Amino acid sequence: MHVGRPLLSVTGGLEGSVLEALAGVVGPLSLNDIHRRAGNASKSGVRKALLRLESGGTVERVLGGYQLNREHLAAPSIIELALLRRRLFERLAHEIRSWRPPVALAGVFGSTARGDGDEASDIDLLIVGKQVAPDALGRLCASVERWTGNLCRAVVLRPAELSATRRQNPELFEAWRNDLVVLVGERTQIVEESQRGAKQSPQRGVHPR
DSSP states (O other): OOSSSGGGGTSOHHHHHHHHHHHTSSSOBOHHHHHHHTOSOOHHHHHHHHHHHHHHTSEEEETTEEEEOTTSTTHHHHHHHHTHHHHHHHHHHHHHHTOSSOOSEEEEETHHHHTOOOTTOOEEEEEEOSOOOHHHHHHHHHHHHHHHSSOEEEEEEOGGGHHHHHHHOHHHHHHHHHHOEEEEEOTHHHHHHHHHHHHHSOOTTOOOO
């Protein structure tokens, strides 16, 4: 699955990027807006793609620019494909909520969370719990790979191990703090641990006596 632009998983080319941009909003977008959202494409290429889609009826030109023709028979499928990343998060949350004992925190981080990856991106999970059954985690990762075609990688920690991770791998911890899409639980643990780390670190330019 293309984790940044899910519609490209089944519809390659510039038309897929244009449809992705239009499916994500209600109302028209200008050519400049579509060009900005469509990624690395020329404005003339975006214009030609819009003309092709307009001739097929999926896109219509209106006052203010272009919009997805939501009355088109293909529109529900286009919108659903554009929402694949959200559907992945919903399915992950449903599976993890069924685990016993429950986990304290579960989320997605990395390029899938940020929405800037592609079909080669891994699905990176953070699981924090006092006890996580290896067989449940194995089944989940196998399911993710069947659902998406992407590799699933999970970091599993006990709550007490968050502090050690912050000290030993600050870049990874910072990714959790900035990018984590929470599926189960609250990000409170990440925020509180980050605040503890800030208090423990001497301010730049201030030398402890």
